Each structure stands twice: as C-alpha cells, then as structure tokens.
Amino acid sequence: MISQARIAAAGLFALMAWQGAAPEAAAQAPTRQPAPPGAQVYFHYPIDGLSVPERFTVRIGLRGMGVAPAGINHARTGHHHLLIDTDPGPPDQPIPSDYNNIHLGNGQTEVVVTLPKGRHTLQLLLGDHMHIPHNPPVMSPKITVNVR
Amino acid sequence: MLRLTQAFLLAVLAVAIPFAEASAQERARQRSPAPATTRLSFVGLADKAQVPAKLTVRFAISGMEVLPAGQAARNAGHHHLLIDTELPPLDQPIPSDFNHIHFGGGQTEAEIALTPGRHTLQLLFADHNHVPHDPPIVSERITVEVPATAAEKPRSAAAPGARVFFIDLQDGATIPSRAKIRFGTEGITVTPAGTTSANGGHHHLLVDTELPALDREIPSDFNHLHFGRGQTEVELSLPPGEHTLQLLLGDHEHVPHDPPVVSPRIRVRVVADGQTAVAASPSPHAHGAGRARTASPNDAAVYFVYPRDGDRIYPTSTIRFGLRNMGVAPAGVAKPNTGHHHLLVDTEPPSFGEPIPADLNHIHLGGGQTEYKLTLPNGRHTLQLLLADENHVPHDPPVISERITVIVAPGGPHARRRR
Numbered sequence: 001m002i003s004q005a006r007i008a009a010a011g012l013f014a015l016m017a018w019q020g021a022a023p024e025a026a027a028q029a030p031t032r033q034p035a036p037p038g039a040q041v042y043f044h045y046p047i048d049g050l051s052v053p054e055r056f057t058v059r060i061g062l063r064g065m066g067v068a069p070a071g072i073n074h075a076r077t078g079h080h081h082l083l084i085d086t087d088p089g090p091p092d093q094p095i096p097s098d099y100n101n102i103h104l105g106n107g108q109t110e111v112v113v114t115l116p117k118g119r120h121t122l123q124l125l126l127g128d129h130m131h132i133p134h135n136p137p138v139m140s141p142k143i144t145v146n147v148r
Numbered sequence: 149m150l151r152l153t154q155a156f157l158l159a160v161l162a163v164a165i166p167f168a169e170a171s172a173q174e175r176a177r178q179r180s181p182a183p184a185t186t187r188l189s190f191v192g193l194a195d196k197a198q199v200p201a202k203l204t205v206r207f208a209i210s211g212m213e214v215l216p217a218g219q220a221a222r223n224a225g226h227h228h229l230l231i232d233t234e235l236p237p238l239d240q241p242i243p244s245d246f247n248h249i250h251f252g253g254g255q256t257e258a259e260i261a262l263t264p265g266r267h268t269l270q271l272l273f274a275d276h277n278h279v280p281h282d283p284p285i286v287s288e289r290i291t292v293e294v295p296a297t298a299a300e301k302p303r304s305a306a307a308p309g310a311r312v313f314f315i316d317l318q319d320g321a322t323i324p325s326r327a328k329i330r331f332g333t334e335g336i337t338v339t340p341a342g343t344t345s346a347n348g349g350h351h352h353l354l355v356d357t358e359l360p361a362l363d364r365e366i367p368s369d370f371n372h373l374h375f376g377r378g379q380t381e382v383e384l385s386l387p388p389g390e391h392t393l394q395l396l397l398g399d400h401e402h403v404p405h406d407p408p409v410v411s412p413r414i415r416v417r418v419v420a421d422g423q424t425a426v427a428a429s430p431s432p433h434a435h436g437a438g439r440a441r442t443a444s445p446n447d448a449a450v451y452f453v454y455p456r457d458g459d460r461i462y463p464t465s466t467i468r469f470g471l472r473n474m475g476v477a478p479a480g481v482a483k484p485n486t487g488h489h490h491l492l493v494d495t496e497p498p499s500f501g502e503p504i505p506a507d508l509n510h511i512h513l514g515g516g517q518t519e520y521k522l523t524l525p526n527g528r529h530t531l532q533l534l535l536a537d538e539n540h541v542p543h544d545p546p547v548i549s550e551r552i553t554v555i556v557a558p559g560g561p562h563a564r565r566r567r
Contacts, residue, residue, distance in 0.1 A: 067517075074481070
C-alpha cells in the first residue's frame with residue numbers, strides 16, 4: 001500500500017511538473033503517429049468486474065491495427081502498455097516505464113501479472129515506436145478487477 | 149609401483165584366505181533367518197488374471213521390513229520379481245536379469261511391460277546381499293495373461309508415397325562429434341505430437357538401434373530421440389566411431405504409421421574434430437533444405453482466443469489469436485522471439501522449411517495484426533495458426549496451433565442444430 005501511495009505521489013509530481021512545463025513540452029513533442037479510424041485495444045481477459053487470482057494472464061486484443069515491437073516504425077502498428085492502478089499520462093509524452101506502466105516492448109500480446117489482494121484498475125494503451133500514444137490515443141476503457 | 153601392487157595383493161589374499169576357507173566348506177552364502185509367519189504376496193493381482201501389456205505390480209509383505217539392498221538388518225530385506233522363471237538356487241544371490249528384477253531401492257511396486265501371451269510372476273524376498281532368507285520368503289507363483297488384442301492400437305494411415313529422409317547426409321558420411329542432422333519429409337506433413345491430423349506425424353531419430361515394434365509407441369530413450377514439437381533438425385552429439393542413424397515418423401501418439409514412414413538406416417563415422425567430409429549435395433526439391441530458420445523459444449505457443457474447436461460461428465467472424473512467450477512483429481522486421489501470424493484455412497500446414505504461401509487458404513497478417521475478420525461459406529471449415537519470421541518462414545521448432553474445426557452457419561452460435 002505504501003509503495004502504491006508513493007507511486008501515486010510520484011505520478012502527481014510528474015503531472016504537476018508536466019503542467020508547469022506544458023508549453024515547452026508541447027513545442028518539443030515529436031509528431032504523433034495517426035491512429036487509423038476504428039482502431040481499438042481491448043481486454044480478452046480479464047473483463048471489467050471480474051474476480052481473478054493473484055497471478056493471472058492479461059490477454060490483449062487489438063482491432064484495426066497491428067503489433068510491432070518498440071523501436072519499429074511501421075504505419076498502423078504499435079506496442080501494448082498495461083496501466084495498473086494509474087491514469088494515462090499526457091498523450092503527447094512517452095508512456096513512463098515503471099511498476100504501474102508495463103511496457104510490452106517485444107510485441108507481446110499477453111502478460112502475466114501478480115497483484116496483491118484487493119481491487120485494482122487495468123487499462124490498455126498503445127504506444128508507437130517511441131512509446132508515445134497515437135493520435136487519437138488507442139486506449140481501452142479502464143476496468144476494475146477484484147484480486148482474491 | 150608394480151611391486152607395491154603385488155605386495156598389496158598378497159596382503160589382501162592373506163587376509164581373505166581364512167574367510168575363503170570357511171565359505172568354501174559350504175560353497176554357499178550365509179542365509180539370513182526369517183520368521184516363519186512372514187507372508188509375501190501380490191496386491192490386487194489374482195492368479196489367471198487378464199492384465200494389460202503395461203501394468204503396475206504391487207507387493208505386500210507382513211512380518212518383515214523392506215530396506216534398500218546393502219543395509220543389513222534383522223528381519224528385513226528387499227523384493228525381487230521373477231518373471232517367467234523358476235525359483236533360483238536359494239543359497240546364492242538372486243541373479244539380476246530380465247527375468248529377475250531387483251528392487252534394491254526398497255520399492256514396493258513396479259511398472260512392468262509384458263508381451264501378449266501367458267506369463268508367470270513370483271515374488272522372492274532377499275536379504276542385503278540378495279540371498280533369499282532361511283526359510284525362503286516367496287509368494288505364490290501366479291500366471292497372468294496379456295490379451296493379444298490389448299497391444300493393438302489403430303495405427304494412423306500414411307499416404308502411400310510418403311517418405312522421410314536425411315537432408316545432406318548420406319550413408320557412409322563422416323560427421324563431427326557435434327553435428328546438425330536435418331530431417332526431410334515428402335508426401336506427409338510434420339505436425340507436433342498430440343495433434344491429430346490426417347497424414348501427419350513427427351520425427352523420431354533412432355541412434356544405434358534396430359527399428360522398434362511398429363504397432364506401439366516408439367520408446368523414448370537415448371537411442372530413440374523424439375521431436376514432438378515438430379522439429380526438423382537436431383544438434384546431435386555422438387562419441388567418435390561408427391554409428392547408425394534412422395528416421396521413423398510417429399503419429400500424434402508416437403505410434404508409427406501404417407505403412408510405416410521410415411528412412412533407410414544409414415551408417416555414419418564420427419570423428420573427434422577437424423577433417424569432416426560430409427558427402428553432400430543439397431537436394432533442391434527436398435523439404436526443409438536450404439533456408440535457415442529462426443529459432444523460437446521452447447515454451448512459445450500460438451492459440452485461438454476465438455473461436456474454439458467445434459464452435460459454431462457466423463459467416464463473417466473475427467478470428468482472434470493469442471501468442472504466449474513470444475511477441476508480434478510485422479513481416480520484414482527481424483527481431484528475436486517475434487513473428488507474425490498466418491491463418492491457415494481449410495488446408496494442411498505447409499512445409500516448414502519454406503516461406504508460407506500467400507493465397508486464399510494462407511492468410512498473412514504481415515502488419516502484425518492479432519485478429520482477422522474472416523468470411524466463410526456455410527459448412528465445416530478448419531482453422532490453424534502458424535507463426536513465421538520476417539521472411540514468412542516458420543520458426544524452428546514451428547510455433548503452430550492446434551488445427552480446429554468450426555461450423556459456419558447463418559445464425560452463428562445461435563443456429564439450430566439440424567436433426
């Protein structure tokens with residue numbers, strides 16, 4: 001719990017820092033990859049409201065786009081990020097890499113996660129070769145799972 | 149040095165002579181006493197029972213203790229199973245051979261394999277030196293029968309022209325002690341063990357051994373190497389000298405086909421290192437020849453998220469793919485442990501040594517897609533997933549899913565089952 005609070009606090013600082021530096025960041029932000037219309041990322045497993053064991057496999061579906069490892073600049077592709085107990089950051093910045101933002105940079109379409117008992121939120125966000133979300137972001141709804 | 153050994157031997161003899169004299173008088177080993185009330189029997193195995201060819205035999209002893217061989221103790225010993233043989237001399241150690249099976253680890257059960265027909269089984273207890281007790285602790289001698297039909301398994305059929313062969317390796321070739329042996333097939337497809345398919349099987353490499361029985365599972369040991377994941381090559385380490393190699397295809401249950409798909413038995417000479425002249429001329433039409441295949445991790449697997457085997461689906465359905473322990477990369481991207489999906493519709497898996505063909509039956513998902521909207525006519529169809537590398541060549545071992553059957557109906561999963 002403490003580490004979560006700490007991470008949340010860190011996230012808050014980062015957010016504040018970003019808001020402070022917003023005009024510069026916007027100016028420096030690299031051009032974002034366009035997302036094809038209709039592109040959608042979603043959970044095969046788990047689904048919203050599901051009770052899951054502490055260790056489970058998150059399976060990821062992607063509609064209208066392809067998967068490519070990080071660093072591979074191909075149109076209409078990206079790689080998955082699993083956001084755990086966190087909100088997505090600013091869409092024109094690279095997705096951070098920490099315990100709450102799991103990068104699937106080798107093009108994985110599933111990942112085994114271990115979470116402490118209790119309620120957790122999961123969200124999927126596609127990033128391009130530079131880990132930057134597409135325009136508009138290809139993002140799943142945030143779901144809640146109950147780890148028992 | 150030599151003198152020292154002689155002196156030592158003499159000393160040993162001097163010590164040993166009194167014992168030798170003592171035992172020579174009897175010409176028999178000292179037998180351990182046993183209580184008269186001890187009973188030894190089989191558990192759950194009656195005389196004249198019908199048994200399968202492979203069975204587990206359990207032993208029960210009352211009044212004595214089971215100890216591993218070598219541990220001397222009063223009223224203790226270990227089991228011996230006598231198959232198709234009379235009692236051995238009771239004042240000698242029990243022989244150790246196929247008819248006299250020792251359980252020197254203190255085991256109280258064993259899995260044995262019997263050929264079809266009648267067999268006799270008998271238990272004989274013996275002390276730490278494998279010598280039966282006095283009086284001998286012996287079970288009733290029972291007769292069991294293995295029915296001839298029990299061993300007969302329906303063997304998978306193979307196409308008449310199917311054959312299996314070594315690639316770039318001829319009879320009499322000289323190979324290094326660590327050599328890559330490659331297998332080719334023609335007229336039959338390579339499918340992993342456990343996957344049932346018409347006219348498909350997986351390789352077995354027989355090293356320095358005769359053909360095994362063709363009506364049952366190919367044994368799995370150092371002489372019978374299984375390639376159950378559909379591998380088509382192996383890095384083989386052999387000691388220098390003459391060896392024989394032979395390929396034998398087995399079906400999903402490791403049973404050879406009918407007729408068996410077997411290569412000629414070739415003789416190779418293994419040399420320690422250096423000069424190896426692989427008598428080779430690459431055969432251009434051989435499956436699996438030529439192209440280097442990308443390695444895949446051992447635990448990689450591709451599977452259908454939707455649909456599942458036997459599902460009824462709509463004519464236009466989104467087929468969803470899952471991939472374990474590997475990543476997806478678009479075609480043309482060379483990155484270890486990645487590949488892109490191919491959806492095989494109503495077709496056998498293609499040759500793994502060549503790029504997957506691109507046609508209506510082999511759908512390439514070269515953009516890194518992990519699902520595909522497929523439209524199919526009504527009726528039964530088969531679907532299978534096959535991952536391939538940046539050049540569309542399947543990995544080694546191939547990452548291939550089970551071949552599933554779906555029923556396409558206008559109402560999809562809600563369609564009425566026709567009576």
